[in-house]
Amino acid sequence: MNDQAEALRHMVRNQEMSDAGRMTRIITVTSGKGGVGKSNFSLNFAIALSRLGKKVLVFDADISMANIDVLMGISSTYNLYHLLKQEKTIWEIIQEGSQGVHFIAGGSGFKDLLDLSPSQLDFFAQQIGRLQGQYDIIIFDTGAGLSKETVKFIAAAQETIVVTTPEPTSITDAYALIKMVTAMENGVNFKLIVNRAVDEREGKATADKIGLVARRFLELDIPVLGILPDDPNVSKAVKKQVPFGIAFPGTDASKAINEIAYRFAEVPGSPASANSGVKGFLQRMFKRS
Numbered sequence: 001m002n003d004q005a006e007a008l009r010h011m012v013r014n015q016e017m018s019d020a021g022r023m024t025r026i027i028t029v030t031s032g033k034g035g036v037g038k039s040n041f042s043l044n045f046a047i048a049l050s051r052l053g054k055k056v057l058v059f060d061a062d063i064s065m066a067n068i069d070v071l072m073g074i075s076s077t078y079n080l081y082h083l084l085k086q087e088k089t090i091w092e093i094i095q096e097g098s099q100g101v102h103f104i105a106g107g108s109g110f111k112d113l114l115d116l117s118p119s120q121l122d123f124f125a126q127q128i129g130r131l132q133g134q135y136d137i138i139i140f141d142t143g144a145g146l147s148k149e150t151v152k153f154i155a156a157a158q159e160t161i162v163v164t165t166p167e168p169t170s171i172t173d174a175y176a177l178i179k180m181v182t183a184m185e186n187g188v189n190f191k192l193i194v195n196r197a198v199d200e201r202e203g204k205a206t207a208d209k210i211g212l213v214a215r216r217f218l219e220l221d222i223p224v225l226g227i228l229p230d231d232p233n234v235s236k237a238v239k240k241q242v243p244f245g246i247a248f249p250g251t252d253a254s255k256a257i258n259e260i261a262y263r264f265a266e267v268p269g270s271p272a273s274a275n276s277g278v279k280g281f282l283q284r285m286f287k288r289s
């Protein structure tokens, strides 16, 4: 086991007593179209929440195109692949990233998380179960589009954030994703992030387009969690491999994400029940469909 994993394991164990009652809020971040800024949002949202004193874990659940570690310029020795192969425990694949945010790097090599053998699935569920009470917020950053496993993450999470840009292709794909998930799963709690808006007006118009059709054809209300501006410093930060919230704390995108995190943290998640937290997540993730 590497030193960092050892240190994390001890840290988490030491906190087990005091944190046992923590109710973890589980969020899935997804998008219909690729390249809309989902991973940048997930990571910088986690950093902003961490600055507000929340203990956050980002789980890179994009099995084919994982890149949360790349966005932070951290090379990961162990990742999701090693957990799924039962080679490492959950504590051995959790790493500490920027601003104290913990993360699990995505692994490649698995076509589908749900094509695991029963013993691999058992191990996975048991290891995820160990996260119970350890974090305030766990963010699952999924791949774009609608794979079988993304649907499972969406169905299992308490809240699903759909990221879109104002481009018509992105809007169409975001709505298609919401529509397809709604046809398969009941009661998904969607929220919308409009990324790369040239101004507030364009952001609101984008949200209205999705909100209107969702209300009319799906009878769904999709609240807007926030609007992020198109900001050249985001791309500069990506090239530097430093999250934009850290590389450019005063830039427009950072200010917007801090506000979004503040509002998000203010509003409690669903009330605590047997179905919330990690336990509820696992029950929904592995329920027979």
Ligand SMILES: Nc1ncnc2c1ncn2[C@@H]1O[C@H](COP(=O)(O)OP(=O)(O)OP(=O)(O)O)[C@@H](O)[C@H]1O
Residues within 6 Å of the ligand: 031, 033, 034, 035, 036, 037, 038, 039, 040, 041, 062, 065, 143, 144, 195, 196, 228, 229, 230, 231, 232, 234, 235, 238, 253
């Ligand atoms: N608010 C923004 N302003 C300007 N550029 C942005 C913004 N958000 C994202 N980008 C640009 O879009 C690129 C893609 O972002 P990101 O990798 O987060 O998208 P993604 O949706 O996670 O992609 P994938 O579908 O491949 O997982 C970034 O490298 C950055 O250059």
